[in-house]
Amino acid sequence: MDNGSVENGFIVDLSNAKNTSQLIYELSSILDLPEARNKKICLKLGDTDLNQSQLLSIKALIDSMQGEIGLIDTASAQTKAAAENLSILVSELKNEVEVEPEHQATQEEIDTVLGIVTTVDENNEEKQENIPLTPIADFSEVAEAGGLILNGDSKYVMMDTTGILPDEQKNHEENPESLPTLYLNRTLRSGQTISYEGNIFIVGDAHPGSELIAKGDITVWGILGGIAHAGAHGNVNAKVRALKLNAIQLRIAGLYARRNDTYNVPYVQKSNEFTPEVAVLENNSIVIYKKLRRDE
Amino acid sequence: MSGRVIVITSGKGGVGKTTTSANIGTALAKAGNKVVLIDTDIGLRNLDLLLGLENRIVYTIVDVVEGRCKLKQALVKDKKNPNLSLLAAAQTRDKSAVSEEQLKDICEKLKKDNDFILVDCPAGIEQGFQNAVAGASEAIVVTTPEMSAIRDADRIIGLLAAREEIESYKLLLNRVRPNLIATNDMMSVEDVVELLACDLIGIIPEDTGIISSTNKGDPIVNDEKSLAGQAYRNVARRIMGEEVEFLNLEEDKNFIGKIKDFFEKTIKEIKAKI
Numbered sequence: 001m002d003n004g005s006v007e008n009g010f011i012v013d014l015s016n017a018k019n020t021s022q023l024i025y026e027l028s029s030i031l032d033l034p035e036a037r038n039k040k041i042c043l044k045l046g047d048t049d050l051n052q053s054q055l056l057s058i059k060a061l062i063d064s065m066q067g068e069i070g071l072i073d074t075a076s077a078q079t080k081a082a083a084e085n086l087s088i089l090v091s092e093l094k095n096e097v098e099v100e101p102e103h104q105a106t107q108e109e110i111d112t113v114l115g116i117v118t119t120v121d122e123n124n125e126e127k128q129e130n131i132p133l134t135p136i137a138d139f140s141e142v143a144e145a146g147g148l149i150l151n152g153d154s155k156y157v158m159m160d161t162t163g164i165l166p167d168e169q170k171n172h173e174e175n176p177e178s179l180p181t182l183y184l185n186r187t188l189r190s191g192q193t194i195s196y197e198g199n200i201f202i203v204g205d206a207h208p209g210s211e212l213i214a215k216g217d218i219t220v221w222g223i224l225g226g227i228a229h230a231g232a233h234g235n236v237n238a239k240v241r242a243l244k245l246n247a248i249q250l251r252i253a254g255l256y257a258r259r260n261d262t263y264n265v266p267y268v269q270k271s272n273e274f275t276p277e278v279a280v281l282e283n284n285s286i287v288i289y290k291k292l293r294r295d296e
Numbered sequence: 297m298s299g300r301v302i303v304i305t306s307g308k309g310g311v312g313k314t315t316t317s318a319n320i321g322t323a324l325a326k327a328g329n330k331v332v333l334i335d336t337d338i339g340l341r342n343l344d345l346l347l348g349l350e351n352r353i354v355y356t357i358v359d360v361v362e363g364r365c366k367l368k369q370a371l372v373k374d375k376k377n378p379n380l381s382l383l384a385a386a387q388t389r390d391k392s393a394v395s396e397e398q399l400k401d402i403c404e405k406l407k408k409d410n411d412f413i414l415v416d417c418p419a420g421i422e423q424g425f426q427n428a429v430a431g432a433s434e435a436i437v438v439t440t441p442e443m444s445a446i447r448d449a450d451r452i453i454g455l456l457a458a459r460e461e462i463e464s465y466k467l468l469l470n471r472v473r474p475n476l477i478a479t480n481d482m483m484s485v486e487d488v489v490e491l492l493a494c495d496l497i498g499i500i501p502e503d504t505g506i507i508s509s510t511n512k513g514d515p516i517v518n519d520e521k522s523l524a525g526q527a528y529r530n531v532a533r534r535i536m537g538e539e540v541e542f543l544n545l546e547e548d549k550n551f552i553g554k555i556k557d558f559f560e561k562t563i564k565e566i567k568a569k570i
Contacts, residue, residue, distance in 0.1 A: 164365075166365075
């Protein structure tokens, strides 16, 4: 196995793919992401057996999506041999990210910036454990609302509510885990409001025009399109989670963010591929993480 | 300052009350007036969508009447025009959340610092209509050249005429299609005016641009090239007291029509020479 490193890399983990067609499907949906453009794609193929022509078509797919194949990580001898025949670098993937000292980034953010260098450094076991739980790709994104901007236009912008909201509300920190949870298995439609002194968990979509107001967290196992207010009594630890965060407004404690006018939500979500998103309060602004990793 | 309160109503749904409210409001504000749009369609609000202001709403008219906020806090400023603001309807309540007196009170308060208060009325003649009309002294009745819309407009005009507070009511004919009028498939403007015996304040041609403008949340009056936008701007000027001629929609002929016109004109000229 070669030693080497790839700069400006982008790791795509396909080790969970059950067959070649699923693998290619997942890969193409990931390469669609703006984050993957002009990157050296590093593929984690697990123990999938690929022959030379299959590997060649994957290479062609990456080329066609303005990418470049950096290296592949495989446990399969057949794949390894095929890659070597095509002179594709085969290596074991390790994540090494350089973090600027003044920027105290979380692990999610680190993955966001994704300056990935791969080496065959065996001492790096710790980082290896942090690999996402059910990964397709090892990426996560900070969409932001007033904080970090990755792709130019942000999805949310903070609202200036001075003079609009009363400032009597005191912020406090509370662990939402200690609160009761309302569990609903339904679609929330326009005009419907769910207000609860605890956490709200909805299996289904919350349509535009609906309202969710919770003392604790709001989690929507579906598309969130209405207004969501987590930590409505001022709990700054509250979060809003959804498979797709399209909320017209996101409110956490006393902070409000509105969806950016330039952000276009498709009339119908055609894709069945979701990247769960979570909105949290950070430094007086609502920040959205797209993530595949579970909260610690 | 004492602003004018104009209710935009129709009886029938889907004839373009909300589109008309958004466009006339925007046009009046663009002409330098201070304008407030009030959406009284509580429970089925749309005006915010047409203006692209949905994401900015914090308080609604119901919060105002129930004392959760001051009137000023509930006014949402337009993205483009600071002269224009919206008092949104609540989506999670129904028409009974607001009473006629409360709406009258809101209109009275808004009159003090605004030139125009446009009240977008819900369809129907029930509580929502009664609320919307309560504070108004003028009305614009929107209709389309269809029998059902005209029947409902007639009913509304009757109700408006019976109210002493309504000093004037005008007709706005929406979604006019000159090519269908030419082939006798649609009632002409004159027919509608005669049927309803009511003064016209505007004729708006059918315009496919309305669909995308509605979806984008950008009123069509902002599109200088659109004929419907032009027609709405003219309505705004008429409301401001200007004399503006109605658009000649017949001019909007197709290519063959234009060629026909050209030949007829040339033949006439040749005949005159001979």
